[in-house]
Amino acid sequence: MPAATVLIVDDEEQVRSAIDGLVRSAGYRSALYASAVDLLAKPLPAGVRCLVTDVRLPLVSGLDLQRELAKRGERIPILFITGHGDIPMSVRAMKAGAIDFLPKPFRDQDILDAIAGALAEDMRLKELEEELTSLRIRFESLTPREREVLEFVSRGLLNKQIAAELGLSEITVKIHRGSAMRKMEARTVVHLIRMMEALERGALQVQTPV
């Protein structure tokens, strides 16, 4: 497993290299960006990661960056730092899901603690996402009919009822249900229900951009 990566966005070279040194000394890898645009230009590094950014940046602010990443579906824990921030700014960032918001000057340990927390959070969510992705892949492999049948199954309908609902014979429903269970690798109905709930919840748990 590669080391965790800390993405650092700041328009001041001094700040970047200072945090860079701090982060490297803590054993993390780092990726430096002079602006939000730079960061958005290319795909983010893979693996466990978090983002440290100044709120006040030229052109595209840290908050704009947060919103843009959310819009792109890039889930990444964000840690804001700022020299001239105010309370409404911090509240807005936190509401949008920021991990922390540190006003300068801060102690080295403060930001390292926050980074450690952010990375731990990212790892936790990554595990959940992997689970969910695995589920989604399996769900995608279902035929439309199989998906339809599963929807009814997860609502607690009997095969007979599903058959009536879809205008099919009960046997056909059983067939679809059986092959769907195999494709989803669900041993029992209970297992299946949990999967379906995870799929539904996962789709809704997207971070709301503010």
Place this chain on the structure above:
Amino acid sequence: MPAATVLIVDDEEQVRSAIDGLVRSAGYRSALYASAVDLLAKPLPAGVRCLVTDVRLPLVSGLDLQRELAKRGERIPILFITGHGDIPMSVRAMKAGAIDFLPKPFRDQDILDAIAGALAEDMRLKELEEELTSLRIRFESLTPREREVLEFVSRGLLNKQIAAELGLSEITVKIHRGSAMRKMEARTVVHLIRMMEALERGALQVQTPV
């Protein structure tokens, strides 16, 4: 349904009455407290409600109050206002689940919007809580054995397996299972699973005090 109540905590009489007037003009009921201790001394008003408090209070601060309410299991949306707050303070409050954090001076509309949001949130959570309470009451009405059996059922075990697990005959398991389903008012296994999941999740979704 009685009107929503806004609890107002501030040590300055002027501030209290100002917000009180604002809140009343918006059609809400209000409850005024000169200190956090005052509020904690008696049970909170029932119904839909939210709390507006200054962060900086003598003896027990707004953040202390937030923590104390969480510790007591009193879930209530909190809206902080402050004249001399700083960013770390606001971040801490938001991390602990505050709805908003408004620095003075603020426009009347700002706080009214925040209050409306807080009350809407409280109403939403109250509905979920009612559902959960209803579930809990039914679950409490189960005998220990019935609860045990349901635990296994919700893990996807067959009656036969549950019987082996508990050292019972399969028939006995069926009996317990049946009466448990009746008491829980679950028509199908799927319905039951959803209930059990809600119970487990509900117990874990407590707001983490910071």
Place this chain on the structure above:
DNA sequence: TATACTCTCGTACGATAGGATAGGTCGCTT
């Protein structure tokens, strides 16, 4: 054209679920 996939339906069989009915033990309360 041939192959593959999907959807459909049937019969048959074994396993499971769930209820009705009937019986018994144990411990606590009235």
Place this chain on the structure above:
DNA sequence: AAGCGACCTATCCTATCGTACGAGAGTATA
């Protein structure tokens, strides 16, 4: 002592589930 609730077990019966085996029809693709 009697009653009650929790707990345990059994047999009988029915509905449902799950699968195996068999088979036809439509559609897309190589």
